[in-house]
Amino acid sequence: MTEVAGPNADQIRYWNEIAGPKWVALHDVISAQLRPLGLVALDRAGVAAGERVLDVGCGLGETTLEIGRRVGPGGSALGLDISAPMLERARAAARAAGAVNVAFERADAQTAALPGPFDVLYSRFGVMFFAEPEAAFANLRRALRPGARLAFVCWRSLPENPWLHVPAMTAARHLPLPQPDPRAPGPFAFADAARVREILARAGFVRVHHEPIDRELSVAGGASLDETVDFLLQMGPTSAALREANPAPELVERLRADVREAIAPYHGPEGARMAGAAWVVTAAVD
Numbered sequence: 001m002t003e004v005a006g007p008n009a010d011q012i013r014y015w016n017e018i019a020g021p022k023w024v025a026l027h028d029v030i031s032a033q034l035r036p037l038g039l040v041a042l043d044r045a046g047v048a049a050g051e052r053v054l055d056v057g058c059g060l061g062e063t064t065l066e067i068g069r070r071v072g073p074g075g076s077a078l079g080l081d082i083s084a085p086m087l088e089r090a091r092a093a094a095r096a097a098g099a100v101n102v103a104f105e106r107a108d109a110q111t112a113a114l115p116g117p118f119d120v121l122y123s124r125f126g127v128m129f130f131a132e133p134e135a136a137f138a139n140l141r142r143a144l145r146p147g148a149r150l151a152f153v154c155w156r157s158l159p160e161n162p163w164l165h166v167p168a169m170t171a172a173r174h175l176p177l178p179q180p181d182p183r184a185p186g187p188f189a190f191a192d193a194a195r196v197r198e199i200l201a202r203a204g205f206v207r208v209h210h211e212p213i214d215r216e217l218s219v220a221g222g223a224s225l226d227e228t229v230d231f232l233l234q235m236g237p238t239s240a241a242l243r244e245a246n247p248a249p250e251l252v253e254r255l256r257a258d259v260r261e262a263i264a265p266y267h268g269p270e271g272a273r274m275a276g277a278a279w280v281v282t283a284a285v286d
């Protein structure tokens with residue numbers, strides 16, 4: 001069992017015991033999907049040679065390594081995450097790449113005493129899981145120098161993301177879908193731009209800007225239709241519904257067959273391609 005404490009104890013348990021091992025196993029397919037969106041946010045961050053960058057919720061460290069390349073030997077990238085299995089993989093990737101300007105720390109972004117000061121705060125889908133987002137961003141802001149920039153990418157709402165919505169609606173024909181508070185920590189917690197603007201303003205950020213990104217996503221890289229369905233059953237609300245209901249194997253098979261039928265029209269020689277909708281949020285510190 002993972003030792004967990006503090007306001008984000010549920011998420012710490014989840015990212016260590018459930019999601020972390022899953023993300024490690026599915027790294028290649030997840031990376032094929034998220035990489036282009038993460039790069040848009042990184043470009044908007046305008047990371048330059050020599051800068052010190054904090055990558056929040058860095059997961060397997062793919063973006064931290066990319067930042068390390070962009071800042072060069074005179075700069076540095078620190079990846080922060082709560083998930084031990086994900087950080088283990090991130091550290092191995094950094095060693096394999098010989099990246100000497102990249103480091104990782106296991107800590108809760110909401111409560112940790114962070115080093116700094118950093119020039120840039122960056123995140124690829126790693127900032128929607130805080131129990132108290134305003135406190136978390138205030139803590140992160142304290143680690144930034146005056147004039148620092150923030151750029152992160154987060155999902156817009158579930159219905160705007162058919163790659164998760166189609167499987168979830170199909171699963172709902174078989175199982176009760178969990179109906180969490182839309183503001184509760186989770187992938188869609190930052191879908192409401194007005195809410196995020198308020199959180200960031202209260203945490204001391206200025207010039208908050210939301211850029212909508214609408215992309216056809218490579219859902220699971222070039223995976224076969226069956227592999228894509230396996231992947232989708234492990235993601236988002238469909239995965240949560242299966243975990244909570246723990247249904248009999250026959251029901252899972254029927255659900256699986258229905259999801260397969262629903263995804264088939266989107267699947268071609270390059271794998272499944274479906275629409276995805278994200279925000280790239282930028283802000284600054286005066």
Ligand SMILES: C[S@@+](CC[C@H](N)C(=O)[O-])C[C@H]1O[C@@H](n2cnc3c(N)ncnc32)[C@H](O)[C@@H]1O
Pocket residue numbers: 008011015034038056057058059060061062063080081082083086107108109110123124125126127129130
């Ligand atoms: C959706 S994953 C994204 C991972 C990675 N950025 C990527 O794009 O592949 C969310 C990440 O945020 C991390 N996370 C969640 N809550 C956190 C917190 N309070 N402090 C630091 N990291 C956190 C999780 O452990 C996980 O690695």
